[in-house]
Every structure is written in structure tokens, then in C-alpha cells.
Amino acid sequence: MKGSGKTDLCIGLIEEAAIDNIPSIVIDPKGDICNLCLAFPKLNASSFKPWIEDSTKAQETSDLLKNSHKLKKQFILQKVQQR
Structure with missing residues (x-):
């Protein structure tokens, strides 16, 4: 299925979750969503400590x-x- 907007929907959901401080774990085998991390330049290991x-x-x-x-x-x- 191509062109139905799955990636755009996924990015939108992740962005909305981030705005509300809801963490997301994204498995992206095709690499379509990895550029979203560029919007969070301070993303590092210590960012995950509250959830470990x-x-x-x-x-x-x-x-x-x-x-x-x-x-x-x-x-x-x-x-x-x-x-």
C-alpha cells in the first residue's frame, strides 16, 4: 500500500505526543521517520532515564x-x- 499517508499520520501522532510530553518508541525499518529526531537536537540517553x-x-x-x-x-x- 503506497501513498495512503501512513507515514504522515505516524509523524503527526508522534509530534502531537511530543508536544504533550508523551514519549514515543519508534521502530522504523524503512527509515521514513528518522529525520523527525532532527527536531529534537538534545535527544540523548539521559532523556530516557525517567522511563527506565x-x-x-x-x-x-x-x-x-x-x-x-x-x-x-x-x-x-x-x-x-x-x-
């Missing part, structure tokens, strides 16, 4: 997800055994 969790918090989240999968499996097994 520390390792302790990340481990807690990982453990919670693992436990939730176990609980889900147990729940499903109980429902299957009840039938």
Missing part, C-alpha cells in the same frame, strides 16, 4: 508475571478437572 526502571523493580515485575502465569495455569487445570 531500576533492576530491582524490573525483577519484581518479572517475578510477578511468572507467578501470574502459574496461577492462570492452575486455574485452567481446576476448571478442566471440574468438567
